[in-house]
Amino acid sequence: MTDAASAHSSQHPPYLAHHFTDIEQQNESGTLGMWLFLLTEIMFFGGLFASYAIYRLRYFEAFREGSHLLNVKFGAINTAVLIGSSLTMALAVRAAQLSRRKAIIAFIILTMVLGIAFIGIKLNYEWSADYHEGLIPWMGFHVESPNAAGVRLFFCFYFFMTGLHALHMVVGLGIMCVLLHMAAKGRFDGGYFAPVEITGLYWHFVDIVWIFLFPLLYLIGGRY
């Protein structure tokens, strides 16, 4: 390191980029930037929700029929699993705020376990059963009903929306692997925790998408 560089780095901690006045300003910018990204995600999923609403209004009976072919039990269990993972993620962020390295690692691993459990339940108990019952469009779809065409459309929405949601979870799990590596190297020991905070925002957003998908796909139209 040159003299100039070492003199420079002594003026501020290594994690503070020098175009920011202080760490608060840097955190604030990071949070705002992440929210801006999440807002584009809201509009992205919002378009899907809007088109779902259009077709559900138009083919209400067929959508209700399709909804009744889904398994509420596994949907509800998965909702609980995902909310649990949001709790452990919030606790991971809290541990990072307090520079508790072991707690950060433990809570991120817990979050990942719950996230993998969610995807496992979805693949193993829901999507595979849907395949065997002939509910997947373009993969042997077969429903005995006068509204079969509408039911098929419902399942197009179901697989696209839950699939896109699951893809977001896989991305989140990948980011958490990077966080684990950073935490293990002690990057969050000195009061720096922005990456954990921002990953938390992303993970909670994915949770919120599911909070709407669950009633819209599994419950709406009533199960009575």
Place this chain on the structure above:
Amino acid sequence: MSVHVEPVRVYVAVFLGLMVLTGTTVAVAFVDLQAFNTLVALTIAVVKMLLVVTFFMHVRHSSALTKVFIAAGFLWLLLLMAFTLTDVGTRNIPQQPEGWGESTTTVPPPK
């Protein structure tokens, strides 16, 4: 703006609240409330979202600028939904094609 460290009990309380609301929304779905089933399910979902945003995502400690951004985002989502639904809800769809169920916008077919 310094870092706000939330007590663990706040997070646990929010978690329990979310679980109770999940149970409620499932239970309500098995009761016949006519058109109100949808309203109740969506209201519960919005309350759950607000809990997550306010506490888990720390928005109650966020700067005013961040709050304005978030509010603007949701306003745009509201516009998208509101204008879409007013359009779709006021159209006449005389007949559904075969295999798509009965029409819900009840306009009798011309004789």
